[in-house]
Amino acid sequence: MNISYSQAIRDGLREALMEDESVVLIGEDIGLYGGSFGVTRGLIEEFSSDRIIDAPISETAFTGAAVGMAIMGMRPIVEIMFGDFTTLALDPIINHAAKYPFMSGGQVSVPLVVRTPFGSGTGAAAQHSQTLESLFLNTPGLKIVSPATPCDAKGLLRSAIADDEPVMFFENKLLYRQMGEVPQSPYSIPIGIAQTMREGSDITLISWSRMALVCMQAAELLSGAGISAEVIDLRSLRPLDTQAICDSVKKTSRAIIAYEAPEFGAFGGEISAAIMESEAFYYLDQPVRRMGGAEMPVPYSPSLEKQVAPTAEQIYLAASQMVRN
Amino acid sequence: MNYYELLPNSSKKSLYRLMVLSRKFELKVDELYMKGMVHGTTHLGIGQEANHAGASPALSELDWIFTSHRGHGHFLAKGGSAYSLMAELFGLESGINKGLGGSMHLTDTANRNMGASGIVAGDIPIAVGAALALKRQKQGAIATVFFGDGACNQGMALEAFNLASIWEAPVLFFCENNQYAISSAYNDFAGGQDFPLRAKSFGIPSKKIDGNDISEVYSSVMAASEYIRENNSPYFIESLTYRQVGHSKSDQRKYRSRQEEAMWAEKCPIARNRAYLTSCLAASADELDAIDSEIDAEIDRALQSCISEMQAGGFLNMHDAMKLAGSEKPAQKAPLAKSKL
Numbered sequence: 132m133n134i135s136y137s138q139a140i141r142d143g144l145r146e147a148l149m150e151d152e153s154v155v156l157i158g159e160d161i162g163l164y165g166g167s168f169g170v171t172r173g174l175i176e177e178f179s180s181d182r183i184i185d186a187p188i189s190e191t192a193f194t195g196a197a198v199g200m201a202i203m204g205m206r207p208i209v210e211i212m213f214g215d216f217t218t219l220a221l222d223p224i225i226n227h228a229a230k231y232p233f234m235s236g237g238q239v240s241v242p243l244v245v246r247t248p249f250g251s252g253t254g255a256a257a258q259h260s261q262t263l264e265s266l267f268l269n270t271p272g273l274k275i276v277s278p279a280t281p282c283d284a285k286g287l288l289r290s291a292i293a294d295d296e297p298v299m300f301f302e303n304k305l306l307y308r309q310m311g312e313v314p315q316s317p318y319s320i321p322i323g324i325a326q327t328m329r330e331g332s333d334i335t336l337i338s339w340s341r342m343a344l345v346c347m348q349a350a351e352l353l354s355g356a357g358i359s360a361e362v363i364d365l366r367s368l369r370p371l372d373t374q375a376i377c378d379s380v381k382k383t384s385r386a387i388i389a390y391e392a393p394e395f396g397a398f399g400g401e402i403s404a405a406i407m408e409s410e411a412f413y414y415l416d417q418p419v420r421r422m423g424g425a426e427m428p429v430p431y432s433p434s435l436e437k438q439v440a441p442t443a444e445q446i447y448l449a450a451s452q453m454v455r456n
Numbered sequence: 457m458n459y460y461e462l463l464p465n466s467s468k469k470s471l472y473r474l475m476v477l478s479r480k481f482e483l484k485v486d487e488l489y490m491k492g493m494v495h496g497t498t499h500l501g502i503g504q505e506a507n508h509a510g511a512s513p514a515l516s517e518l519d520w521i522f523t524s525h526r527g528h529g530h531f532l533a534k535g536g537s538a539y540s541l542m543a544e545l546f547g548l549e550s551g552i553n554k555g556l557g558g559s560m561h562l563t564d565t566a567n568r569n570m571g572a573s574g575i576v577a578g579d580i581p582i583a584v585g586a587a588l589a590l591k592r593q594k595q596g597a598i599a600t601v602f603f604g605d606g607a608c609n610q611g612m613a614l615e616a617f618n619l620a621s622i623w624e625a626p627v628l629f630f631c632e633n634n635q636y637a638i639s640s641a642y643n644d645f646a647g648g649q650d651f652p653l654r655a656k657s658f659g660i661p662s663k664k665i666d667g668n669d670i671s672e673v674y675s676s677v678m679a680a681s682e683y684i685r686e687n688n689s690p691y692f693i694e695s696l697t698y699r700q701v702g703h704s705k706s707d708q709r710k711y712r713s714r715q716e717e718a719m720w721a722e723k724c725p726i727a728r729n730r731a732y733l734t735s736c737l738a739a740s741a742d743e744l745d746a747i748d749s750e751i752d753a754e755i756d757r758a759l760q761s762c763i764s765e766m767q768a769g770g771f772l773n774m775h776d777a778m779k780l781a782g783s784e785k786p787a788q789k790a791p792l793a794k795s796k797l
């Protein structure tokens with residue numbers, strides 16, 4: 132069936148809520164209002180306010196409370212309204228959820244999911260448009276997924292909810308209305324496995340979340356110019372499927388890593404390092420290239436906002452240059 | 457009602473025992489740290505024992521506790537053994553957290569002690585969530601979270617009080633006001649100087665008690681936990697007490713006078729309880745002395761075991777630690793070569 136990304140997440144939530152009494156949703160305005168992006172619309176009617184819990188504007192405390200529920204055996208799913216507001220929940224996530232199993236010598240598990248949307252493109256300006264995944268990437272004990280398609284969104288969400296470790300589930304605002312094919316019956320997609328979205332032989336475009344779709348557009352443009360690009364959607368950032376990345380780069384000998392977060396200090400550097408430290412290094416024909424977001428807060432003006440994240444044209448130009456050189 | 461007065465003499469003696477166990481354990485720990493036999497840092501609850509020893513025994517077996525960085529005494533009072541605690545401080549695999557937690561993180565799920573956060577106030581919201589989970593399990597269990605006066609100034613504590621109130625969490629907020637947060641005196645750093653009033657402003661009933669009187673602590677926690685169980689909603693206790701030692705081992709205590717310390721030493725909870733027990737003939741001085749020396753022996757046994765385990769190298773290995781970290785194997789790195797393949 133063909134459904135939207137937000138419908139796919141909603142379906143994944145609904146299935147989990149139906150199957151497991153211990154699953155609850157917690158977040159601001161997720162009940163009657165249906166969440167700021169409408170992802171949880173309709174769920175409160177079906178599951179009552181006992182399961183779909185509207186929280187006050189206290190991200191630290193309600194994320195902390197969700198950690199408390201998780202260590203007591205529930206499977207809470209937190210929605211942080213905008214990804215930018217995860218800064219207020221960093222303590223319960225990084226210092227508590229990610230540490231409990233380890234610090235307790237394995238006595239405690241934390242089956243928690245934190246969902247939140249990142250990304251620019253909505254005219255919401257600097258404090259409602261960031262892509263902050265790298266804040267979480269340097270924390271062992273956390274899993275991080277960032278799906279690009281409705282099918283992956285639902286499948287990875289089911290795995291995230293079933294996982295006994297805390298999982299950060301990063302959505303993207305511009306993807307919510309994207310449509311895609313999703314299996315009719317319940318399914319899940321394992322965390323930690325990348326997906327080759329398009330096969331190619333001249334260059335590998337590595338990306339995740341919305342930028343994976345931008346890379347698909349770039350690959351289309353490249354194919355018009357006679358260049359065969361392979362597109363890899365990582366889907367999970369931690370654990371990272373380095374094998375898939377390196378196998379592809381060994382085949383194409385060129386790699387571009389495209390992502391929305393400001394280029395410096397972001398996850399692209401980690402992927403570049405993974406290539407450089409692997410056998411794929413010996414196969415490289417050109418330096419690995421990162422194409423991240425502009426080094427500035429996301430600007431309000433639409434003409435500027437359009438230019439903060441790499442575009443398909445920019446990726447196309449860079450890739451053709453690398454291949455033609 | 458004074459629940460403590462109703463206790464049989466044997467129970468009064470076991471409460472006394474818990475205070476002395478905490479005191480003697482920590483004095484030993486202090487000595488070991490000073491000698492450099494144990495590494496890291498430690499926060500001692502010397503002077504505050506009536507709180508640990510009075511509160512947990514007043515809870516039911518199904519109840520969970522959450523503690524703070526100053527949590528040795530709470531660990532012991534909830535049923536943890538001196539040996540598994542000592543081993544943890546030595547970083548041994550036989551420690552309660554396999555040596556991965558240390559002094560500030562003492563989780564003991566078998567005794568329903570979820571343990572401590574080293575982030576001041578960090579586990580107050582977590583305890584609220586845990587209490588809500590317990591409420592859903594409908595076994596009548598509640599959560600108690602111990603924290604300090606300093607923690608009451610943390611935003612997430614105030615957020616958590618509000619959550620507990622609107623979501624009706626069966627949680628006991630137990631504030632051990634030892635009057636200092638490191639060097640910051642509560643009188644100068646807590647606006648309004650009235651924590652019970654802060655709780656009341658969130659609609660949470662509250663009470664201020666003498667935290668150096670084990671009878672009052674025990675009784676108040678009994679009453680509070682009954683209230684929480686009956687109403688399925690939170691309660692707040694501020695317990696006024698004093699840490700007789702420095703904040704941690706490096707503290708020179710420049711921020712308070714020796715005179716003030718001497719005044720509070722007069723109110724030592726153990727000496728007070730001892731005087732009470734002997735004067736009302738609940739226990740003889742000989743009986744109490746016997747308890748004291750039993751504890752000395754217990755701590756000595758724990759220490760001897762730890763020392764021999766140390767010598768035998770009884771530490772968790774990196775491989776097992778990685779497994780507990782849930783970390784995937786690091787990616788295979790390519791062998792170094794001079795030229796292209």
Ligand SMILES: Cc1ncc(C[n+]2csc(CCOP(=O)(O)OP(=O)(O)O)c2C)c(N)n1
Binds near residue numbers: 575576603604608638
């Ligand atoms: C968020 C945070 N800030 C600062 C510290 C450093 N710190 C450790 S204990 C402490 C004082 C806490 O005071 P209080 O809550 O009164 O507890 P007490 O130490 O008196 O038992 C501070 C500031 C910390 N651990 N966590």
Ligand SMILES: [Mg+2]
Binds near residue numbers: 636638
């Ligand atoms: Mg204090």
